[in-house]
Structures are given as structure tokens and as C-alpha cells.
Amino acid sequence: MLSDTETLIERIDSPRAFFSLADEMFVERGTIDDWYLLHDLHYKAEKLPIGPRFWRLVLAGQTIGVLVTGTPKGMLRERHIVFPNLKPRSGDTRLTNTNRYHYINANFRVISRFVIDTMFRGIGAGYRMMNLVSRMEGNTFMEIQSSMSKFNAFGQKAGFKFVKPMNANKYDQVLRFFRSHFAASPQDFEAILAEIAAKPPAEQQRLAEICTDFYFRNSALENTSNGGAAMEQRRASMSLRDAVKGIQQIGLASPMYGIWKCPDPKGSVPERLALTQFDRQGPSERLRL
Template identity: 65%
Template structure:
């Protein structure tokens, strides 16, 4: 057999032809390495360029339209921002905690009123809560940066930087998106609002629509004769002011009636629904860095230096 025939047969066996006189060179197949990582976790490539730091109300104004509660802020707001190359892509607002909260009394039964409280004990309770607690009031991430793990990382780092012993959150979204749980928060069992039964009774006595169908009630009100609609709106304003602690405390104290009177029918129905039908999850995070001196800002990747409930590992470069 000639060399030409051998070359051709070899080439044909490899799936390509050779011309007479050509030689076929044999190449070793490259080694294929398959690596299996236990519990792999995806990582966003720009996370090291994102920083958590103090913000201002201007940062909230920049993104607040993306939040479903954009109308007002809670008492004593402090602003934190998430930046990427100097651009604000997330805002978290903390606020003063509520003085009394039944979900808190489940988590911390020793600070629950006992029935024999005095002015002194009530005052001391409020002082203790204000000195040790802070609450996450508003939180929004730019839609371009959702789904990359920025939310729970920022929540954890802000809770550290705030410096309080305990950070609280009341969030209905936590039932569906477990960003609070990923940040290290622990939640108590969901509870109905204090005015839940009264809210159901009010809505059912004025509307045929289900109390859970807010838009249905608004549309139903719009179809009624003007005189009948005015009576229902007046009843709604009276009901809301009578049962709303929000309109009688803090910055609203003394002007709550004026605020409620100026509400549109849609606003007052929405306020009643939020006050009576909402059942947000209550969660707390115990700050392991309480009492430590903290930097002015932290890279978002600092969340991954330790577990969510462990002390921040040092040294860090922020």
C-alpha cells in the first residue's frame, strides 16, 4: 500500500479528505476539565463597585416614585443610599420605632405593658425603645439592579451602620420576597391589623365590592350619585380619623383633622385599607456590631465577608 493511500485513508477516517502526496498529522485531543462546585452561588460582576453610605432626602426624591408608599415618610427619617460609580441606585429610609406594637410584644414580651403601668414606666419604655430600636421604613432599588442580591445586602449593612442594638421591619412584601430573611432578620407569625374586624364591617356596610378589591370600591363609589357618594366619603373620613393613631401623633398631631378633610375619596379609602386590612410581617435583627466604631460607608460586597448575624470582619477597606 502506498503512502498516498495510507494518508487518504487516515484523513477519510477523521472526516476530511487529503490530496495525493499530503500527510495527515495526528493531534492529541485537549484535556477537558469538569469542575463541580458544591452549592454554587452567582455573583454580580459590579458588586464590588457598589457602596452603601449616608444619603439625603434628595436621594429618596430621586427614586421614591418606584415605591408603593411614596406619599409621605415616617417620623425621624434617616436616609441611606446605594451608589454605583457615584450614581444613586438604591435608597433605604430608617425611622423612629412605634411606641407600642403588638408584634414587638410577641418578640420581646418583657417590654409589653402589664396593665399596671404608670407615667414613669411608660416614659421609661419609650426611652428604652428609642435608644435601642430603629425601623426600616422605606426601601427601593432601581429596577435596573433588581434580582442581583443588592436589596438584602444593603439592608444588612445599613442595619450595621445605623448602630442601634435592634433593627425592626414591618413588610408585607416579605411574605413573597424573602429579602428580609436573607438579610438575617427573624420574623414573628403574621397577625391581623388591630382594626381588622372594624375595617371589614365598614367596607361591607358601604360597598358591594369585596373589601380586598380596592379598585372595585373606588369604581363603585364613582358610579354612585354625587349626594350618596358624599355621605360615604364623609363616613370614611370620620372612621379613618377616629381609628388612626397616625393622624394623632408625631408631626401630624394637631393638624390631623385638616389632613383627613383634605384627602380625596381615593386617598381616604386607601388609608382605611392600609390601616385595617394590612398584615405586614414583623421582623427584627440583633446588631452584632452594636457599640463598635463603624466606617462611613461599606462596599456592598462586605455582606459576604461573614454570615448575616456575625460581627463584621476586620480589617476592611471602605
């Protein structure tokens, strides 16, 4: 004989998925060895920013994520939109320009490289780590320039506010340059290199010199903080691939600029945080330890 049974159904409002190992993940200081461990998974694996600091995400002692911060650029068009008082003016002197750089270096850092092991992507580790590292850095502002932010909202989830995307300053000049020297599309890196490789050696050398000259004349990075005698050394050693890539970067790249202001008093953030600490307060609220 069957007895009556009672079925209980629980319905959770706004349910959220949770990765069971997240409680065992921690964010802490790393080293360049952590970057070398995972850097092949990053599309800019060959270079590091000026003044790098390394942070890692660990699980059971194993590095599963690396974030590299760097020294911010002295001049940035999108930053001047958010901070108009930092924009250079006609009456600026050497003293005001110097003090501007001092202020930026003392109060800003920039997220330069960020990679999560492929085994742990899609669980929300990226934006959580980005937010916690931005707090642990101890600066007032954290910047990010990321083309991926157009397609993946990890920066927005971490609390960053973004400026409307804009074409690069050299967009028109770079398009004219490529179209005047190559039949390949200006955006197609490999097609441009293949077109050059199909030409006689003398013509290849001529195009290499033209590309290198155009890059160094138009690169704001090369003509500001990286100028001087060292620039001539870099020019002499620059490969054709790097020259073409550099030209595309200064003219065709349009990364979104994001900014985040730290709500925590300097010196109050621990040197090691559980990844789940992100969920105990809003992205722009003070830590609730």
C-alpha cells in the same frame, strides 16, 4: 496527525452566581434627593416616616438604591411578642410609659422605605444593603414591617427573624364597615372608588364623611402619636382616596414583623461599606473588615 489531548473538568461545590459590578458598589449616607430620584419606583412614594434617615447604594457615583429608616412605633403587637417586657401592663404609670418610649427610640430603628433601581434587581443587592445599613445605623435593633416578606425572602436573607403573620387588630371591624356601605370587595381599592363616583354628589359627600370618620376613630396612629390639634387639620384636608386607603391599611394589611440584632459594638462600623462586605461574615456575625 492528531495528538492526544487532556481535558480537565473542574466541579465547584455549591456554586454561587456573582454580579461582576458588585465589587464597585458601596453603601453610604444619602439625602432626601436620593429618595426623590427613585421614589416613583416605590408603591408608598407619597409619604415618608417620622424621623427619616436616608442611605444609598452607589455605583460609579450614581445612586442605584435608596433605603429610608424611621422612628419606630411606640406600640406594636408583634414587638410585644418578641419583647414581652416592653408590653404595657395595668400597673404602668406615666413615668414607665415615658421611659418605654425613650428606650425604644434609643435602641430601635425601622426600615420604612426601600427601593433598588430596576436595572439592578435580582443580583442580591437588596438584602446585602439592608443588612449593612442595619449595622451602620448604630442601634441595637432594626425592625421591618413588610407585606412583601411573605413572597420575597430578602429580609430573611439579610438575617431578620420574623413573627408568624397575623391579621390586623381592626380586621373584622373594617370588613363589616366595607360590606355595610359598598357592594365592591373590601380589598378592591379602585372598585370602591368607582362605586362612590357613580353615586350622586350628595351621596358621595356623605360616604366621604363616613369613611373619614371611621378612619380617624379606628386609626391607632392618628389616636396616639399624631393626635391633638394637628389631627383636626389632617382630617379637614384628607381626600376620599386617602380615607379609603387608610381604612384598608388599618384593617386589611398584614405585614410581617421582622427583627435583627446588631452584633457590632456601637461606633465600630465605618460610614461607608462595600456591598460585598456582607459576604465576609454571617448576617448576624460581627463585621470582619
